[in-house]
Amino acid sequence: MNQSILVVNCGSSSLKLALFDENEKKIASAMAERLNQADSFAHIDGDNQPIALPTNTNHKQALQALVSAFKEGRLMSEAPSSIGHRVVHGGETFREAVLIDDSVVAAISNCAGLAPLHNPVNLAGIEATREQFPDTPQIAVFDTAYHQTLAPRAFLYALPEAYYRDWAVRRYGFHGISHFFMVNEAARRLGKTPETTSIISAHLGNGCSITAIKDGLSVDTSMGLTPLEGLVMGTRSGDIDPGLFEYLRTRGVALEDVHKVLNHESGLLGISGQTNDMRTLCELANNGHEPSALAIEIFCFRLAKYVGAMMASLSHLDALVFTGGIGENSLQVREKTLSHLKLLGFNLDANNNDCHGRRTEGRIEHSNSRFPVLVIPTNEELVIAREAKRLAQAS
Numbered sequence: 174m175n176q177s178i179l180v181v182n183c184g185s186s187s188l189k190l191a192l193f194d195e196n197e198k199k200i201a202s203a204m205a206e207r208l209n210q211a212d213s214f215a216h217i218d219g220d221n222q223p224i225a226l227p228t229n230t231n232h233k234q235a236l237q238a239l240v241s242a243f244k245e246g247r248l249m250s251e252a253p254s255s256i257g258h259r260v261v262h263g264g265e266t267f268r269e270a271v272l273i274d275d276s277v278v279a280a281i282s283n284c285a286g287l288a289p290l291h292n293p294v295n296l297a298g299i300e301a302t303r304e305q306f307p308d309t310p311q312i313a314v315f316d317t318a319y320h321q322t323l324a325p326r327a328f329l330y331a332l333p334e335a336y337y338r339d340w341a342v343r344r345y346g347f348h349g350i351s352h353f354f355m356v357n358e359a360a361r362r363l364g365k366t367p368e369t370t371s372i373i374s375a376h377l378g379n380g381c382s383i384t385a386i387k388d389g390l391s392v393d394t395s396m397g398l399t400p401l402e403g404l405v406m407g408t409r410s411g412d413i414d415p416g417l418f419e420y421l422r423t424r425g426v427a428l429e430d431v432h433k434v435l436n437h438e439s440g441l442l443g444i445s446g447q448t449n450d451m452r453t454l455c456e457l458a459n460n461g462h463e464p465s466a467l468a469i470e471i472f473c474f475r476l477a478k479y480v481g482a483m484m485a486s487l488s489h490l491d492a493l494v495f496t497g498g499i500g501e502n503s504l505q506v507r508e509k510t511l512s513h514l515k516l517l518g519f520n521l522d523a524n525n526n527d528c529h530g531r532r533t534e535g536r537i538e539h540s541n542s543r544f545p546v547l548v549i550p551t552n553e554e555l556v557i558a559r560e561a562k563r564l565a566q567a568s
């Protein structure tokens with residue numbers, strides 16, 4: 174009997190599919206980009222032949238096209254045994270992954286106000302696969318759910334309490350699927366159980382967040398009501414003084430323009446004036462481009478400050494873990510960040526940092542470091558596939 178698991182990840186203008194076998198091995202993956210735009214396109218990973226998509230292809234049409242391409246390539250012959258969907262915002266309703274039914278669809282839709290760019294497209298993906306595979310169990314796995322264990326002292330803002338009561342204004346946190354994977358992988362590598370493992374997990378991709386995990390549970394995290402809060406990111410500012418809004422208003426800048434700038438024109442891109450891509454920034458900085466060097470400095474300094482802040486939630490620390498495209502690959506970012514944390518007892522081994530950190534796992538701390546420092550490649554698709562398999566079997 175077919176036991177494949179399909180993982181669906183709908184972004185605002187993209188769709189990623191991954192197909193796993195029953196042994197958690199990835200069989201195939203594919204991606205459609207620039208959806209709902211004039212130049213939509215798609216491809217199966219490892220295949221040079223692009224898949225033709227009509228102009229303004231939507232998420233549903235893209236899903237149909239990619240599933241057909243999987244079938245034509247004999248990567249998939251029948252319906253998968255379960256389908257896992259990444260859903261960005263589960264609000265306070267979802268504390269873990271769930272089997273999707275009509276009430277779950279309605280609840281995800283209710284959370285859409287908190288993630289207007291993401292939840293509606295996540296729902297489009299769910300609708301498309303429910304239509305195409307009506308007999309297959311479908312599971313929603315949320316980016317926010319893992320952080321639902323935060324205590325009020327960590328999730329409430331110092332605002333009038335009616336903001337929380339009436340409008341659900343609080344810190345939710347994101348990248349939960351990745352941080353959950355980190356504590357499980359760190360525990361495995363350290364020979365411990367996740368329930369007894371406490372780590373600080375730094376997910377550094379285009380979006381960046383850091384989470385304190387105590388005995389397997391998220392207890393504090395840097396992203397908040399939206400994924401704008403916290404660390405410096407590719408194009409997002411992270412923390413700023415909210416007084417900026419009023420000040421810019423007096424300068425004639427409209428609120429929606431500030432919002433756009435903070436999300437899309439700030440962070441590494443804003444400071445460097447060149448790019449949001451850390452690899453390119455490192456090259457520019459090495460060639461003497463000072464704004465790029467400054468962008469890296471600010472990125473690492475903010476990150477180091479947050480590592481210190483995350484310590485406040487923990488009673489012991491088993492490891493600091495780096496992941497995401499930057500965390501897994503940038504020796505320079507890891508080195509610069511930890512250079513600010515000597516007082517806390519962190520110390521990197523330059524050789525280990527160099528040998529182990531390139532898209533591979535490894536321990537990179539010096540033997541005299543007070544805490545282990547790990548580089549672990551993230552695998553959010555695998556977490557979604559595992560959850561889909563587990564909940565489908567239990568259904």
Ligand code: ADP
Pocket residue numbers: 377378379380407449450451452453455497498499502503504
């Ligand atoms: P996303 O959040 O979109 O999934 P990734 O996790 O792939 O993004 O991370 C993208 C970031 O990782 C980019 O800033 C990219 O420059 C950076 N990155 C990838 N490889 C390297 C490298 N070798 N050195 C430095 N940065 C890298």
